[in-house]
Amino acid sequence: MQSSKENPGQDGAPHSAGSLITPRSDFIAAFGWIAFGIVVAIDSWKMDRLQNQDVPPYAVPGLLPFFLGLAIVFFGTLMLARAWRQGALAKGAIQTAGMSMAERKRFLIVLSLCLTFAIVLVGYGLPFWLAAAIFVSATIFVLQYPQRHAANQVVRGIALSILIGLCTGFGVTLLFQELFLVRLP
């Protein structure tokens, strides 16, 4: 976690050129929050009032969620107003930098690997230690491939990642299942 302290903007919202937090991004996000808050409030209002159980109106299940929906709409509106005052819609307003190509590529690779392990491999017949070993080995190899390729150590990289993967698979199973009797997926 970073310890950087950005300079706060006029109303205390931090933003800087080229960063992910800009008045424009806050402006767009505010619409999302307001829409979400409205949906929550409407859904809460339409909830069963349990009148057949003689529940008084101030004890209905939708009471707090309704107010939470309104609160989210309120704070979203505050954020919208603040972003507008900070020039979100002005010409030349600071654009959100977003992820770089390399970062986006790595993120998608990592996300795909993690989702494949957690949704496809786990809980559908494969022993957990094997699923974990495959995931860890594949992830380490894929992430370290550029450096290994540049250093001409691809085979060494494959061997090490398989070793670490197998150690992880066996180690986690031994620790959780055998030692601490925790059921694994």
Place this chain on the structure above:
Amino acid sequence: MLDGLVSLGHAYLALLLSPTSLALGLAGALTGILVGCMPGLSATLCISLLTTLTVKLPANDAILILVCSYVGTLYGGSRSAILLNIPGTAANAASCADGHALALRGEAGRAIGIATSGAFCGTFFGVVCLAAFTPTLAKVALSFGAQEFFWLALFGVTMSGTLVGNDPIKGWLMGAFGLFVAQIGQEGIYAYDRFTFGLPALSGGIALIPALIGAFGFAEVLTRLADPMERKLVEMRDSIRPRFREVAQHWRTVLRSGAIGVLTGLMPGVGEDSGAWMSYAAAKATTKEPELFGKGSIDGLMAAETGDMSSIPGHMIPMLALGVPGSAPSAVLMAAIIIHGIQPGPMMMVEHPQFAYDMVAMTTLATVCILIFGLYLVRPLLYVLRVKHSVLMPIIFVMSVVGSYATAWRLFDVYSMLAVGVGAFFLRRRGYQMAPFVLGLVLGNLLDKSLRRGLVLTDGSMIPFFTRPICTGFALVTIFTMLLYVPAFNRVVHRFADTVINPLKSLVTRRG
């Protein structure tokens, strides 16, 4: 009072005379220090994963491991703050500037020695306060009704949103969002399904531990692996010794930071990093050499570490006495205590009176452990800091999947963890903090039940929510905190501070 001392004596004896307990405590502290050393792995994640690991152990043994790992993680974070200039946990951010500056001029060992000694003294100060205040606060809380608990929960979420991060609006949005997520599933009064969309899996709601693992574990895995930068480790050239002479020289800083840490810990929703930063700011305001702060100030490093560590027992006080956690790690600790059959809150001192004193003894053991490991395990811990993210993060993710599944044996919890993790990844990049979300998730049910029960008791009237004495206090602070964000009100308050408070402050502040 005598009963309390006797119970405390029993707790210490039970711990000291049990080699198994001592070994478990040492193992928990060591695990915590190892996790805390590694940037990106938080105390919340460590305690969440250990909760599932220890779910089959007897209650006291399990909680002992968790308490020792909690203390160990926050202490371990100072190691990477000093050597890598990256805080191991958010609470160690205040130690980065001065700790790393000392390391860069060849005094890394001295910095680590000061951090260790300060952490020991801070935690010990907090332990004394934990023993003294928990029973008293629990006794006061016995008079709390539904209205008081409503405001306490709202106060906690509001304070968390205000003080965590740079943007209160985003903090309050995350708090409200966390409160909303807590409403999903079968509500606690009439067993009515809310926001389940006909899915049976959602009737049980979004479980706390998988959500925390997602927000603090999976999100961190995605963040660390998307950014491949690895920082250079500063070499250690000097030795590490206990720096108690320097603690004695800076005794005012230690005492003040200890008190600030405990006080910030008492406030629900305010994390350990607030204790560290407030102690640092207070030390800078009262020192004779403020220009040294950020450039290797012993006072600054001591204040940060003492304030950070003393807030740990501080967070445990409201968690045990009121059932309202002071921070995200204490929220997980509370969930673990509940899993083991003990309900924190005012009734805990009636149903399990010995438990509060057992927690004091456990925290004392953790304090001693960080001193031992901190001073004598320095070189081996350096190897931990060298582990690459590409190796560590996939292993963390595997344990996150196990941790999410193991509490209730539902694959749905694993999917919740994934969803929360991906959401947290994008939200954090846009400046939204996870701590208010966590507090909202933990306090959502309490807020809901307290509001509806309170209204039933008053026949729908909101007036007692504002006129009962304790409610009035909480309501005023909560509303004042939110109004401070209104520019016109803020100007009035600053004018008042300039006219009345600052002259008083200059009378008591000493400068050379």
